[in-house]
Amino acid sequence: MFTGSMVALVTPLDEAGNVDYKSLQNLVEYHVNAGTSAIISMGTTGESATLSVEEHVEVVLKTIAFAAGRIKIIAGTGANATHEAIEFNQRFANTGIDGCLTVTPYYNRPTQEGLYQHFKAIAESADVPQILYNVPARTGVDLLPETVARLAKLPNVIGIKDATGDLARVNKTRELCGENFIQLSGDDLTGLDFVALGGHGVISVTANIAAADMAEMFKLALDGQIEEARLIDRRLSALHKNLFIESSPTPVKWAAKQLGLIENAQLRLPLVDLSDAAEPVVRQALVDAGLL
Structure with a gap:
């Protein structure tokens, strides 16, 4: 259902810090034309932690509308309070959403049983496909494969x-959950190796600014042409x-502005602009990738 290069989409903001829906529409068109497999709206890269609930919902709904069925849309619905994640899940049911991506609860560090009960309650709250999201570096808790296996039994x-x-x-995870359980990398550096080992795709930050390259790379990889895919990956x-030289999505927003994909690289506090020291590093990476 979900394979290939999927983008953890940035949320463009205007100079006043409000959501820039015109730029959001342009980003959706960019990914449709580039061959991106799916858009993840309001994930970590979308600054879900600093947008209000109503902004969060509106960004997802607008993204669905802009996509008009031409590309799959997955909504970020994670929260550290189970009732809040359930609310998001229920609000996106029957909207045309293709799935929800739900991060492990952050800050409160639940046990494995707590994680199981959290995701079980969410999954049972609405008939929407659920993708679990494990990112211990940000949340402080690790969703272990054995717990994933328990959750994989839920419809x-x-x-x-x-x-x-x-x-x-x-x-x-494949041994515990079976071949049909979708495995997506959330780490661009190891994403290609992840797929080479049997993963189904990647949810990518890099795809925000190199969408066509990422789409081609994972198409090649899924077709078994790993060495051809590695040529793109090296670039x-x-x-x-x-x-990730500074807190994401700071560098990728700066890069997207340099490439004319968004009007502003505006962020919400506590994130701040890319530092003067980091700018030439990110610029050189764009040059090395053939984007500048």
Whole structure:
């Protein structure tokens, strides 16, 4: 259902800090034309942590409308309070959404049983396909493969975005959850290796600014042409690394503005503009990738 290069889409803001829906529409067109497999709206890269609930919902609904069925749309619905994640899940049911991406609860550090009960309650709250999202570096909690296996038995839980960078989990998760359980990398640096080991695709930050390259790379990889895919991956490797030189999405928004994909690189506090020291590093990565 979800394979290939999927983008963790930035949320463009205007100079006043309001959502720039014209730029958002342009981004959707960019990804449709580039061959991106799916758009993840209001994930971590979309600054979901600093937009209000109503802004969050409106951005997702506008993205669905702009896409007009031409590309799959996945809504970020994670929260550290289960009732809030359930609210998001229910609000996006029957909107034309293709799935929801739900991050592990952050800050409160639940046990594995707590994680199971959290995701179970969400999955049972509305008939929407659920993709689990494990990113311990940001949330402080690790969703272990054994817990994923328990959750995979629930009808609505169809896959996981794994941002641990631990490639050993690809085989482990497949053994526990079966071939049909969708495994998506959340780490651009290891994404191609993840697919080479049997993963189904990537949810990418790099794809925000190199959409066609990422789409082609993962098409090649899924067709078994790994060495051809590696040629693209090597060219993009500096981007994979340096788009995280400062807190994401700061570098990728700056890069998107340089390429004319968005009008402003505006962020919401506590994120601030890309530093003067980091700018030439990101610019060089764009040059190395053939984008500038």
